[in-house]
Structures are given as structure tokens and as C-alpha cells.
Amino acid sequence: MPLDTRRLTGPESSQSPYNFAPVNKLDLTQLDKRPDGRSIKKLRPLFLRTNVVSQARGSSYIEMNETKVICAVYGPREVLRREDFSLKGQLTCDFKFTTFSCRQRRQYQQDSQEKDLSVLVLEALEPAVCLHKYPKSQINIFITVLQHDGSALSAAITCASVALASAGIEMYDLVVASSAAICGSVTLIDPTAQEEDALLKATVKPDNNAGSVTVAFLPSLSQVSAISSDGELSFEILNKSMQECVANCQKLYPVLEHTLVKHQQELEAGRS
Amino acid sequence: MFEPATEAKLADHCTLCVHRRGILTGQAGQYNHYVWDKSIPNVELSPLCSPNFRPGPPGEQAQVLSQNMDDLLKTSGCINFEDLCICPGKLSWVLHISLVCLDYDGNIMDACVLALVAALKNTCLPAVTVDEETGDIKTDPTTHTPLSVACCPVSTSFIVFDNNILLVDPTNEEEKLATGAVTVVAEGSNLVSIYKPGGTPLRDDQIEDCIDRALERSLEAARLIDDTLCSIDR
Numbered sequence: 001m002p003l004d005t006r007r008l009t010g011p012e013s014s015q016s017p018y019n020f021a022p023v024n025k026l027d028l029t030q031l032d033k034r035p036d037g038r039s040i041k042k043l044r045p046l047f048l049r050t051n052v053v054s055q056a057r058g059s060s061y062i063e064m065n066e067t068k069v070i071c072a073v074y075g076p077r078e079v080l081r082r083e084d085f086s087l088k089g090q091l092t093c094d095f096k097f098t099t100f101s102c103r104q105r106r107q108y109q110q111d112s113q114e115k116d117l118s119v120l121v122l123e124a125l126e127p128a129v130c131l132h133k134y135p136k137s138q139i140n141i142f143i144t145v146l147q148h149d150g151s152a153l154s155a156a157i158t159c160a161s162v163a164l165a166s167a168g169i170e171m172y173d174l175v176v177a178s179s180a181a182i183c184g185s186v187t188l189i190d191p192t193a194q195e196e197d198a199l200l201k202a203t204v205k206p207d208n209n210a211g212s213v214t215v216a217f218l219p220s221l222s223q224v225s226a227i228s229s230d231g232e233l234s235f236e237i238l239n240k241s242m243q244e245c246v247a248n249c250q251k252l253y254p255v256l257e258h259t260l261v262k263h264q265q266e267l268e269a270g271r272s
Numbered sequence: 273m274f275e276p277a278t279e280a281k282l283a284d285h286c287t288l289c290v291h292r293r294g295i296l297t298g299q300a301g302q303y304n305h306y307v308w309d310k311s312i313p314n315v316e317l318s319p320l321c322s323p324n325f326r327p328g329p330p331g332e333q334a335q336v337l338s339q340n341m342d343d344l345l346k347t348s349g350c351i352n353f354e355d356l357c358i359c360p361g362k363l364s365w366v367l368h369i370s371l372v373c374l375d376y377d378g379n380i381m382d383a384c385v386l387a388l389v390a391a392l393k394n395t396c397l398p399a400v401t402v403d404e405e406t407g408d409i410k411t412d413p414t415t416h417t418p419l420s421v422a423c424c425p426v427s428t429s430f431i432v433f434d435n436n437i438l439l440v441d442p443t444n445e446e447e448k449l450a451t452g453a454v455t456v457v458a459e460g461s462n463l464v465s466i467y468k469p470g471g472t473p474l475r476d477d478q479i480e481d482c483i484d485r486a487l488e489r490s491l492e493a494a495r496l497i498d499d500t501l502c503s504i505d506r
Binding site for chain 2: 004006007008009010011014017018019020021052053054055056070071072074077094096098099100105108140142143144146
């Protein structure tokens with residue numbers, strides 16, 4: 001770990017007190033009884049708000065029970081370095097977990113998982129943004145996960161697409177994302193962190209199927225912009241759970257529409 | 273998940289959020305003496321909150337703020353660092369304090385202090401026991417004891433505008449136009465610190481006026497924090 005001279009650093013060997021507490025493990029054979037009492041096909045309630053960061057061009061906040069993500073969009077601004085200059089607009093994405101967001105304390109510097117997620121969010125959003133309308137400029141998306149309780153990637157993609165739309169960036173369509181965790185023949189919709197962890201770390205995999213899948217979907221064009229899957233999954237099961245994810249994206253779409261209509265009404269009320 | 277969190281929102285949209293988690297250290301001996309190392313505040317001004325900040329390591333402003341928070345914790349005496357000791361010479365709590373700015377619209381110092389104190393008052397530490405023979409550490413996540421916070425320091429910032437006008441609680445725009453700034457940290461009817469980083473020189477009576485207003489505000493803010501903490505269920 002490189003020494004961080006610009007921050008106050010504490011003792012290196014500190015540990016979370018919950019490391020010494022008994023852990024309640026998830027029973028993989030009884031997945032239909034989820035810890036939060038949901039049925040396996042049920043999504044968590046979604047709360048979306050725009051205009052949360054006054055300094056940004058567009059911003060949004062998403063909450064799915066314990067998963068909380070905030071996103072701000074700046075730009076289009078000019079490209080600083082001449083080498084980066086391009087006639088097509090550029091989209092950048094910066095994904096960060098706050099140090100306190102996960103069960104284990106995270107570092108201040110962006111780690112490889114966060115870099116990976118930045119790229120995944122970027123790839124999911126790029127097909128939806130009319131980048132040719134913003135020549136010689138760049139649009140910056142900053143995503144911060146305030147609390148992570150599973151499905152952070154799908155929350156981040158949905159949140160970022162709403163922030164882009166509220167910033168008035170021209171887009172072909174909104175991007176809605178949804179995720180599922182798969183264990184054997186059971187597909188858990190919208191998994192929590194506990195469920196995700198249990199499946200990724202599972203040593204005994206029922207039917208050699210354990211993993212998770214996230215699908216980003218453009219609902220009015222009916223196109224899939226990105227798919228990301230982790231773990232070991234058979235083709236049929238992956239296909240089936242992807243279809244379930246797409247169906248869930250369709251279900252979430254009205255919430256996004258409603259949020260943006262409300263955003264527009266607030267803007268107009270502010271102007272008059 | 274387990275960490276207490278508070279969000280301070282001043283009227284001018286400067287939103288801020290503090291979280292902390294108590295973390296045990298397994299180091300023997302030395303942490304008994306270095307009591308100052310038991311709380312580590314860090315202020316993060318991410319590029320999310322304002323277009324003025326760039327991604328990467330914290331800038332000058334964030335570093336200064338972190339240091340200010342650290343000084344405040346150590347000098348105001350709001351936490352008794354000996355309370356953080358679990359087993360003398362062996363185990364101690366360490367408070368990792370992250371202050372994340374979500375929306376930067378000026379007067380970050382006041383928002384940081386408010387959020388810091390509120391989160392400290394909201395901190396509960398789970399019961400930890402050490403087996404004397406084997407040295408095994410056990411945490412009981414069901415029982416919590418609140419951290420005792422002795423006092424409630426409140427900061428009040430002023431800017432000097434046009435060399436003689438004093439403005440309280442400046443917005444981002446006002447801060448940019450300011451010719452000087454003063455920050456007064458008060459606790460009840462006591463003064464904790466005054467911070468005046470250069471700028472326009474001020475007369476005695478102006479400074480006194482600032483102090484009077486800061487003392488008045490500190491009582492109001494302390495009442496607000498207590499009311500907020502009463503209204504949440506744990």
C-alpha cells in the first residue's frame with residue numbers, strides 16, 4: 001500500500017469489530033426464504049430524485065432500500081489536452097465507493113474493482129448518448145456509492161442515465177439496468193450484498209450454476225446496451241435470467257419517466 | 273450499515289455526510305500512549321460536488337479541512353480518548369471519520385463541524401470483550417454503548433466583503449468575491465478557536481461582533497443537533 005501523504009492515516013492494522021462477531025451465513029438450499037422477506041421475483045422499492053447537487057449540470061440520487069447511489073453530470077466542457085481532442089464527444093465515468101459504504105472499510109484511492117465498474121457503466125451508457133452532437137467536448141459522469149447493499153452496478157447505471165437526461169444531454173433513450181443472482185435453477189431478482197457475496201464465494205455450486213448478471217436495457221428502443229455476468233452459468237439459465245432482467249427493466253421504466261417529468265415541472269415552476 | 277451517519281444541510285445547499293466506524297487495532301502497547309491517533313478525520317471534496325475539484329488525491333483545501341477537523345477533535349475535548357480504550361495496552365477503538373461533501377455551495381467548514389459533532393453523538397460502539405487467557409476477541413453486535421461526547425463545538429464562518437461588510441454563512445459565489453474570512457468555533461458559552469487566514473485586517477469590535485454571533489449560534493445549533501438525535505430511532 002503506497003503511503004498517502006495527503007490524508008490523515010491511522011494505524012495500518014486496524015480491523016472491523018464485526019470480524020470478531022458470529023456471522024449468520026445464508027443458507028443456499030433455502031433461497032426462497034430471503035433475509036429481507038421478499039419473494040425471489042420481487043424488486044426492492046425504488047426511490048429516485050433529480051437535482052440533488054446544485055453545482056452540477058444534472059444530478060440524481062437513487063435508493064433501493066439499503067443501496068444508495070448519487071450521481072452528478074458535468075459538461076459538455078472543453079477537452080483540456082490536445083491529444084484527447086476528437087470530433088465525436090467523449091464520455092467519462094468515475095465510479096467510487098465511499099470508504100464506509102461496504103461491510104469492509106474501503107480505501108480512498110480508486111481500486112481495480114471501482115475502475116472495472118467505471119468502464120462497465122460507461123459502456124452501458126455510451127450507446128444511448130448522441131455523442132456526435134457534442135464535438136470537441138467531454139461529458140463527465142461522477143458516481144458515488146454512499147451505501148452498498150447489492151446491485152450497485154445496476155443502481156449506478158440507472159442513476160447515471162437519469163442524471164444525463166436531467167442535464168439536458170441529448171440521448172436516444174434512457175438506460176435502465178436490473179440485476180439478478182443465480183443459484184442452481186433459482187434466480188434471485190435484485191440481490192442484496194449478502195446474497196451476492198454468498199453466491200460468489202460458494203464452494204458447493206448447485207448444478208454448477210452460481211453467479212450474477214446485470215443487464216442494461218434501452219426500453220423504448222427495446223435494445224440491450226450491456227450485459228455483465230459473473231460466476232459460472234449455463235447458457236440456458238443465463239438466457240432465462242437475462243429475459244427476467246429485461247422484463248424488470250420495463251417495469252422500472254415508468255419510475256424514471258415519472259421522475260424526469262417531475263424534474264421538468266420543477267424547472268418550469270422555478271422559471272415562472 | 274452499522275455506522276452512524278449524519279447529513280448536515282445548510283440553507284445554501286451545502287450537503288455533507290459523515291460516517292464513521294469504530295475499528296479495533298490489534299497492536300500492543302503503543303496505542304495506549306498515542307491517544308491522538310484514535311480518531312482519523314478525512315474530508316473528501318470529490319469532483320462530484322463541484323466543478324472546481326478534479327479527480328485524484330485531495331487538494332489543498334481538503335487537506336486543510338482534514339487538519340482543521342483533527343485539531344478541533346483534539347483540542348476541544350469533546351471526546352475523552354481514554355474512553356476508547358478497550359483493554360489497556362492491547363486493544364483500542366479507532367474512529368475512522370469520513371466527511372464526504374455531496375454538494376459544495378460554500379461554507380464547508382461549518383457544515384463539516386456540524387456533521388462531525390452530530391455523527392460523534394450518534395456513535396454507538398458494540399460491546400467487545402477479550403478473553404484474558406487465550407486473548408480471543410469477541411464482539412457482541414446486539415449490545416451497544418453510546419460514545420460519550422462531552423461537548424458540542426459549533427463553527428460559524430464569516431466573510432469580509434468589500435473590506436468592511438461582514439457576511440455570515442457565505443455561499444460559493446460570495447466566498448469567491450470575499451476579501452477575507454473568519455471562522456469562530458464556540459462551544460456553549462466558551463470559545464474554542466478563531467481561524468482567520470489572512471485577508472482584510474479587521475478591527476477589534478468587528479471580531480467581537482463575530483464572537484458574539486458565533487456564541488449565540490452555537491447554542492442554537494447544539495439544540496438542533498439534540499432535537500435531531502432525539503427524533504431518530506436507533
